[in-house]
Amino acid sequence: MSPSTPPDGDPAPDDGLLPASAAAGAERRALGLYAHVPFCRVRCGYCDFNTYTAEELGPSSLPGAGRAGYARALVDELAMAAQVLEASGVPHREVSTVFLGGGTPTLLPAADLAGVLDGVRRHLGLAPGAEVTTEANPDSVDARYLDALAAAGFTRVSLGMQSAVPHVLATLDRTHRPERVPDVVRWAREAGLQVSLDLIYGTPGESVQDWRRSVDAALACEPDHVSAYALVVEPGTRMAVQVRRGELAAPDDDDLAAKYEVADAALEAAGYRWYEVSNWARDADRVCRHNLSYWHGDDWWGAGPGAHSHVGGVRWWNARHPAAWAARLAEGLSPAQGREVLDDEARDVERVMLAVRLADGLEADAVPAAGRERFEDLAARGLLDRQAVARGRVVLTRRGRLLADAVVRDLLGW
Structure with a gap:
């Protein structure tokens, strides 16, 4: 990426x-x-x-x-x-x-x-x-x-x-x-x-x-x-x-x-x-x-100028310009320009943001308590699959996919 x-x-x-x-x-x-x-x-x-x-x-x-x-x-x-x-x-x-x-x-x-x-x-x-x-x-x-x-x-x-x-x-x-x-x-x-x-x-x-x-x-x-x-x-x-x-x-x-x-x-x-x-x-x-x-939040190494990587909640990104990236490598230095270490709360938020976009959705228990209280309203508005919610899964309907970002904000209480 x-x-x-x-x-x-x-x-x-x-x-x-x-x-x-x-x-x-x-x-x-x-x-x-x-x-x-x-x-x-x-x-x-x-x-x-x-x-x-x-x-x-x-x-x-x-x-x-x-x-x-x-x-x-x-x-x-x-x-x-x-x-x-x-x-x-x-x-x-x-x-x-x-x-x-x-x-x-x-x-x-x-x-x-x-x-x-x-x-x-x-x-x-x-x-x-x-x-x-x-x-x-x-x-x-x-x-x-x-x-x-x-x-x-x-x-x-x-x-x-x-x-x-x-x-x-x-x-x-x-x-x-x-x-x-x-x-x-x-x-x-x-x-x-x-x-x-x-x-x-x-x-x-x-x-x-x-x-x-x-x-x-x-x-x-x-x-x-x-x-x-x-x-x-x-x-x-x-x-x-x-x-x-x-x-x-x-x-x-x-x-x-x-x-x-x-x-x-x-x-x-x-x-x-x-x-x-x-x-x-x-x-x-x-x-x-x-x-x-x-x-799914797996690990990947991003190689090349500007590439982003993620391993175990640590994210980093390389120098953007090819010349800067290549110069770092030529000197035997990591081309990484900056990084962040996600805490547990940030990783939980990211899991909801990403997994809700998938057809398999995510477990209802992965959603914060305030967001779980929104399930019924989101299903009534045609944004969540009611049958999936009954099985303990959060799955978007077609209408929900159109409004995925808004659904995520409701689930996270933003």
């Missing part, structure tokens, strides 16, 4: 060592690896992720500060991760999920991505049956590239389809042609990879009919997994400036709700099951196990 703006926190130690509390209960938690690849061919106007075009980075002689040598620098951080976890007394666990995100990881040669995965095997260990995913843009891969990924041990590709409508893609500054998506899905499937299609709804100028067209086009590809996210106009982005100037209309809450319902109904009718508010899969074997590990 690599949000654009790091949170407030304490300085991270140069050696990266974790407090003793991080080791407690580690054997009961899965360990994942997120590798951030911050390079993009074009910066999309809506995106506030920690990404850079070649022009923004400029020339650099520092290995790892640009595309050349970047994969080797990632592997250097993986070696450091193994050392830090062992020195911190965290029990060894092989990595069960790997996710390369960005940016556009597939702007790097396939051999570089294979090298990162080899680094995971060499330094941390890769569990049998591990899920290994990379994000990709439809115009950043071809059949040969996808074959190389599969041969290296990748199991999934998550394609940034976003929309099937040209004017919507243009507003989002996406560079691929809609008609390329079915070809890429076919190539990935022929390579033996599972396929997820990522969609965005609520783009300025997108009609409900446009959105239906995009959902239908995604379903026609018969992917294993679909993610659909509401557009958020983040401060500081080019799109935010356009909205402020009146050049683009801001997303409308009612429009977003209508489009979510369109997607959910179409996906359900096609045999997809929602397992998290914004994610659907054909069956339990095709959910994104890596993302589930975030929502």
Whole structure:
């Protein structure tokens, strides 16, 4: 994970060592690896992720500060991760999920991505049956590239389809042609990879009919997994400036709700099951196990500039700029910029915030007493599944998913 703006926190130690509390209960938690690849061919106007075009980075002689040598620098951080976890007394666990995100990881040669995965095997260990995913843009891969990924041990590709409508893609500054998506899905499937299609709804100028067209086009590809996210106009982005100037209309809450319902109904009718508010899969074997590990509160190491990590209630985040990140690694220092140690109360709050978004929900006893008193009212308003509540589980209805943040506030008494 690599949000654009790091949170407030304490300085991270140069050696990266974790407090003793991080080791407690580690054997009961899965360990994942997120590798951030911050390079993009074009910066999309809506995106506030920690990404850079070649022009923004400029020339650099520092290995790892640009595309050349970047994969080797990632592997250097993986070696450091193994050392830090062992020195911190965290029990060894092989990595069960790997996710390369960005940016556009597939702007790097396939051999570089294979090298990162080899680094995971060499330094941390890769569990049998591990899920290994990379994000990709439809115009950043071809059949040969996808074959190389599969041969290296990748199991999934998550394609940034976003929309099937040209004017919507243009507003989002996406560079691929809609008609390329079915070809890429076919190539990935022929390579033996599972396929997820990522969609965005609520783009300025997108009609409900446009959105239906995009959902239908995604379903026609018969992917294993679909993610659909509401557009958020983040401060500081080019799109935010356009909205402020009146050049683009801001997303409308009612429009977003209508489009979510369109997607959910179409996906359900096609045999997809929602397992998290914004994610659907054909069956339990095709959910994104890596993302589930975030929502379950497992451990993950985030490698790369700006990447966030979590082990046993300790969160830390790396230096954001590739040059700063690479310089720290070159000096043998942890690239971590800051960190926070969550107390029990913060961890309990986070558990509610994350688990309530899942189709399985969470145990009623995990909700604070004041929130449990709200169950009946939330069920009467159609936000919680009444039958699930009777079984001692907190599960959102479709309407509840539309108002998930408000439900969480009620459950936490905020």
